[in-house]
Amino acid sequence: MRQDMSESSKRRVDAVATREGGWWEIELPEISTRTAARKLGDVQRMAEEAAAVWLDVEPEMLDVQVSLRMPAGVAADWERARQKAERARADEAEAAALSRAVVRALRASGYTYAEAARMLGMSTQRVHQLATAKAS
Numbered sequence: 001m002r003q004d005m006s007e008s009s010k011r012r013v014d015a016v017a018t019r020e021g022g023w024w025e026i027e028l029p030e031i032s033t034r035t036a037a038r039k040l041g042d043v044q045r046m047a048e049e050a051a052a053v054w055l056d057v058e059p060e061m062l063d064v065q066v067s068l069r070m071p072a073g074v075a076a077d078w079e080r081a082r083q084k085a086e087r088a089r090a091d092e093a094e095a096a097a098l099s100r101a102v103v104r105a106l107r108a109s110g111y112t113y114a115e116a117a118r119m120l121g122m123s124t125q126r127v128h129q130l131a132t133a134k135a136s
Helices: 040-055 072-108 113-120 124-132
Strands: 011-020 023-028 033-037 062-069
Touching: 011 040, 023 040, 033 040, 040 062, 072 113, 072 124, 113 124
Parallel strands: 011 062
Antiparallel strands: 011 023, 023 033
């Protein structure tokens, strides 16, 4: 009976799959070999089989980690989108903190929730939420 190998005893092999025309080209740089798959769903299996054949081991002895590589222009646009989204989250957090500070300053100056709401163009309930919200 075959024993299952723990993940830590498996040899890790990295693979990079890139879409080329109608195929996924799979590179395993550590072992200087390549293979290909027609469908994304076959990429993992093909990478595992190629590594096992090249290293002359059973596939179960390997931990093949496949990453997908985007085309260069798309990858650059994706990175810019991620950076902009991160900046937007930071700006939103800063805007929320400033909103809380404004409402608290108005309340500390003696304005009622209704007065502050009217000045700020928001509901009384929202002003109350901002006044009592904990900083995050």
